[in-house]
Amino acid sequence: MIQKKSLLGGWFCICICLFSISTVAQTDYQNYSELTKKLKSLQSKHPRQAKLQSLTKTIGGYDIWALTLSSGQAQDNPAIAIVGGVDGSLVLSTEMAVQMAETILSEHADILKTTTFYIFPNMSPNASEHYFAALKYPLTGNAKKTDDDRDGKINEDPFEDLNNDGLITLIRVEDMTGDYVMLEEDERIMVKADDQKGELGTYKVFSEGIDNDKDGAYNEDDEGGVSFNKNFTYNYQYFQPGVGEHAVSEKENRALLDFLYEQWNLYAILTLGPTNNLSSPLKYNAANAKKRVVTSILKNDEQLNQFLSKKYNTITKTKDAPSATGKGGGFFEWSYFHFGKLAMSTPGWWAPKYKGDSIVKAAKNSDANFLQWAKQEGLSDYFVPWKTINHPDFPNKKVEVGGIAPYKMYNPPYNLVEAISKKHTDFILEIAKLQPKITLQNIHVEKVNNELTRVTVAVHNNGFLPTHTEMGKKSRWLRSIKVGLELKQGQEIISGKKIQLIPSIDGDSSIEVTWLLKGRGTVEITAGAAHTGSDSTTINLK
Numbered sequence: 001m002i003q004k005k006s007l008l009g010g011w012f013c014i015c016i017c018l019f020s021i022s023t024v025a026q027t028d029y030q031n032y033s034e035l036t037k038k039l040k041s042l043q044s045k046h047p048r049q050a051k052l053q054s055l056t057k058t059i060g061g062y063d064i065w066a067l068t069l070s071s072g073q074a075q076d077n078p079a080i081a082i083v084g085g086v087d088g089s090l091v092l093s094t095e096m097a098v099q100m101a102e103t104i105l106s107e108h109a110d111i112l113k114t115t116t117f118y119i120f121p122n123m124s125p126n127a128s129e130h131y132f133a134a135l136k137y138p139l140t141g142n143a144k145k146t147d148d149d150r151d152g153k154i155n156e157d158p159f160e161d162l163n164n165d166g167l168i169t170l171i172r173v174e175d176m177t178g179d180y181v182m183l184e185e186d187e188r189i190m191v192k193a194d195d196q197k198g199e200l201g202t203y204k205v206f207s208e209g210i211d212n213d214k215d216g217a218y219n220e221d222d223e224g225g226v227s228f229n230k231n232f233t234y235n236y237q238y239f240q241p242g243v244g245e246h247a248v249s250e251k252e253n254r255a256l257l258d259f260l261y262e263q264w265n266l267y268a269i270l271t272l273g274p275t276n277n278l279s280s281p282l283k284y285n286a287a288n289a290k291k292r293v294v295t296s297i298l299k300n301d302e303q304l305n306q307f308l309s310k311k312y313n314t315i316t317k318t319k320d321a322p323s324a325t326g327k328g329g330g331f332f333e334w335s336y337f338h339f340g341k342l343a344m345s346t347p348g349w350w351a352p353k354y355k356g357d358s359i360v361k362a363a364k365n366s367d368a369n370f371l372q373w374a375k376q377e378g379l380s381d382y383f384v385p386w387k388t389i390n391h392p393d394f395p396n397k398k399v400e401v402g403g404i405a406p407y408k409m410y411n412p413p414y415n416l417v418e419a420i421s422k423k424h425t426d427f428i429l430e431i432a433k434l435q436p437k438i439t440l441q442n443i444h445v446e447k448v449n450n451e452l453t454r455v456t457v458a459v460h461n462n463g464f465l466p467t468h469t470e471m472g473k474k475s476r477w478l479r480s481i482k483v484g485l486e487l488k489q490g491q492e493i494i495s496g497k498k499i500q501l502i503p504s505i506d507g508d509s510s511i512e513v514t515w516l517l518k519g520r521g522t523v524e525i526t527a528g529a530a531h532t533g534s535d536s537t538t539i540n541l542k
Helices: 002-025 032-045 091-107 109-113 125-132 251-261 299-316 331-338 358-363 366-376 414-433 470-475
Strands: 050-057 063-069 079-083 116-120 170-174 180-183 186-192 203-207 266-272 342-346 383-389 399-404 438-447 452-461 481-486 492-495 499-502 509-518 521-529 533-541
Touching (some): 063 091, 063 251, 079 091, 079 414, 091 116, 091 125, 091 414, 116 251, 186 366, 266 414, 299 414, 299 470, 331 470, 452 521, 481 509
Parallel strands (some): 266 342, 438 533
Antiparallel strands (some): 063 116, 170 203, 170 399, 180 186, 383 399, 438 452, 452 509, 481 499, 481 521, 521 533
């Protein structure tokens, strides 16, 4: 009896320990290994609706996972892609993508009868793993060794942890030749001196480290790599750090595009990244829209973006988003300008506007807002207090190390992630309900004489969203709506075409198609495209 009690007690302790470990693991973001385990678990729990595959393996040895959610054949329904980890420093995006997949499978599986989801949780696994490193600093590049300052040497000027806190922040050097000053409302924050206010710079500011190669720049050739979100074709920034030797030079970028280009049923892409066209829609610029290389959202798409933005802000209840536009080579910009899809992008979270101290409001500074909000929320380790150090590059000068801790400003505390993911799942499910859907309506069969029958049908888009964006029509990549007539022996088309292509149909709109047919029997009419769904009907010739 004593042995049984002892055994039970031992198992009880083990269970308590395992529960404690699990609880601790869920208090912070999950690393590559943990997220991979979660993805495989989702496939195991939902074998008929979830398919997990690796698109490629990065130079750093990480799989680029693609999770397909569908009921039946994935290609049979219109599809939405959700892409996380486009910026490796936004670890929230990867967690969001996985949690969105989990919620769809466990709570909204019925949507898979009409919509397929292609989910890519992390396109920058090498970079995002830096969040879990002993020395933390935001990294966006992959594991490729790059000569970012183009001096013929590789990674010769990395970051150094000068105050031994495991974080890379900033150094500020008191110097009358500098162009920075302390923010008047919060002296922890350094800002550029404002000429319009008559300010004179009194500090120089650098990233934390030493000028190893003595070229006057700090940490300009660290463990950089090529950034996924700088390596695309739209506005590609040649010869800049992190962009790669040429557009789409990296394995992960090519693998994703190869996959997307083959999914003809794809009509929309949600990018979980730094650019944000959902909180504030893109604005149409007539001059830029008329250029040979278009750099403005097109007019009809602007109106569509405004509609999506209203939906997003209503469902997610987010507001006061900071300005967030692309800087060149970005995935979101490619998905609209070069792929022509219904393109949406959001970082998912930003520090809410601080409602308290009027001094912070007066500053209108995002760093000041974040610091006050973090203090209000009782967060810890979000700021490294400035500390004086001896710096070999600045003898006889006052040098301090400090600043906002890496990752904290753009990734919320983990306890907020579930609610954020839930709101964004609700949003994307609403978009799925609005997707284009082709049906055949108002079928009219009229006998002209003993040999001829006139057939008229309305090819109707029963969805709210158009079948094609305006940019999609311009790019000529999206397939047109195909209307086909299946004839039998002895039947003949007198007027009309056996196959007709309709470039696009607006939401809740129709295009009428008519034929004059000779013969007897039945004729089958089919209309649709992979990204709109199809409909068919059989009619009897009179």
